[in-house]
Amino acid sequence: MLDEAALIACMAYVDLNPIRAKSAKTPETSNYTSIQRRIKAEIKGQQAQQLLPFIGNPRKNMPTGLPFELSDYIQLVDVTGRCIRADKRGYIDKDQPEILTRLGISHENWLVLTTQFRQCFHGAVGRAQALTDFCEHQHLKKRATVSICQKLLA
Numbered sequence: 001m002l003d004e005a006a007l008i009a010c011m012a013y014v015d016l017n018p019i020r021a022k023s024a025k026t027p028e029t030s031n032y033t034s035i036q037r038r039i040k041a042e043i044k045g046q047q048a049q050q051l052l053p054f055i056g057n058p059r060k061n062m063p064t065g066l067p068f069e070l071s072d073y074i075q076l077v078d079v080t081g082r083c084i085r086a087d088k089r090g091y092i093d094k095d096q097p098e099i100l101t102r103l104g105i106s107h108e109n110w111l112v113l114t115t116q117f118r119q120c121f122h123g124a125v126g127r128a129q130a131l132t133d134f135c136e137h138q139h140l141k142k143r144a145t146v147s148i149c150q151k152l153l154a
Helices: 004-015 034-043 070-084 098-103 107-120 128-137 146-153
Strands: none
Touching (some): 004 146, 034 070, 070 107, 107 146, 128 146
């Protein structure tokens, strides 16, 4: 994952797999997922062990961790999960999660990202500039996923 938009989309995609597979009804009951571990730890006022901590908004001299608030991520996964339910498919709650606005991802694209991540992307994922930087660093001539990244992460 090359940037925050790609990272958060992939995390939500993976954390929602048990709900989409109907093996769990909610993120907190989805066994063996990072979101369940994070929620259990948060209830105790802790960070989940062996997972990168959520450290808040990106800033200068940032410590190692995920550049989001855990509460925003949990809310984002919950709202997205509600959108995926059969009786509300495609529905986006009018109370928008703050993180989507901050990342500049539309609701329609978010739904595609969190339900079709593996089908959309093969290789590096990120906004156009992050892909360009990655390809230059890897000495690649082609940015294979740039058009879908521009469409969904813009």
